[in-house]
Amino acid sequence: MKSQWECVLQNLGEWQGSFTQLSPTGEILKQIPSLISLRGVNNNQSIHLRLQRYYPDESGAVPAQPHELVRDFSTTGAGALFFESGAFSEGSSYFATGIQFGAEFAFIYNDRRMRLVQMFDPAGQLSQLTLIREQRVGTDAPERPLLQLKDLLGDWQGEATTLYPNSLQVETSSTTRRLVWQGEQVLQMADSQSLLLQPAQTQLGVAHFSFEQDGLLFQSLLLPDGASATFPTEIRLGRAFFLETGWLLQPNLRQRLIRRYDANGKWLNVTFMIEQKR
Secondary structure (H helix, E strand, O other): OOOHHHHHHHHOEEEEEEEEEEOOOOOEEEEEEEEEEEEEEOOOOEEEEEEEEOOOOOOOOOOOOOEEEEEEEOOOOOOEEEOOOOOEEEEOOEOOOOOOEEEEEEEEEOOEEEEEEEEEOOOOOEEEEEEEEEEEOOOOOOOOOOOOHHHHOEEEEEEEEEEOOOOOOEEEEEEEEEEEEEOOEEEEEEOOEEEEEEEEEOOOOOEEEEEEEOOEEEEEEEOHHHEEEEEEOOOOOOOOEEEEEEEEEEOOEEEEEEEEEOOOOEEEEEEEEEEEEO
16 A cells, blocks of 8 residues: 555646536536646655636626646645545544535546535524536546436446554455336445435426435435535434545446444544446
8 A cells, every 4th residue: 555645746747627517406606717836846755736716796797817726745644645646535534513614526537527516504404505516737638427217227247455544454345236116216236235315306307316314314415417415414423424426437437435424423433445347
């Protein structure tokens, strides 16, 4: 396993794309063109980050001058864990009522990056999603279509790697998962457990489904660029929970990041999964 810093370095380069703000039901609220540069300095001992975002005005016009964020860093954040591909999750180390809570999930595949931020209000309900779609400057890597439920149906096999904060512990395992129609529901069978998923459709055509697990109601949104976001409809202390983001890279290839918290709201680990449809 590479060191955490070696994993961070997989993100170096210039990435052009957009920050798309979404409502809790997946509708697009605002799209902000962006350019981010991650440049190694001091023989890659640190990274110089420069993020430019072009916020449209009320008429929708994009300004010539961007809002700019510049910073240097040489360590990972306390709430972050990185994987060998450069994929990572960064976010709150604990959940508590009365404070804002959230996490970012990021994937890299060839010359594309996809990142998604899930933010929750002080009552523990999702307040906003930000979908960040990027391609390496100078390339023409296409986006994936809007994810649909039919894309997820079938038999999936893969490998999962789990990392723990403040620990050298690494767990790897094989995974199998099957999603099939059962009447008007979808049955998911994985790890000797079964879940019934309740598909639905919003007025604007954004597909989603819901399910119950460990006493909490979860929702999954199917988003542009083959992305998906899964989260509790309301986080409550006393109930363990997880946040998940997935990315369908090809019709038969998907990656997922799962961030888990215990019943006291403490962050436990992050799992990165690579799955292939048989």
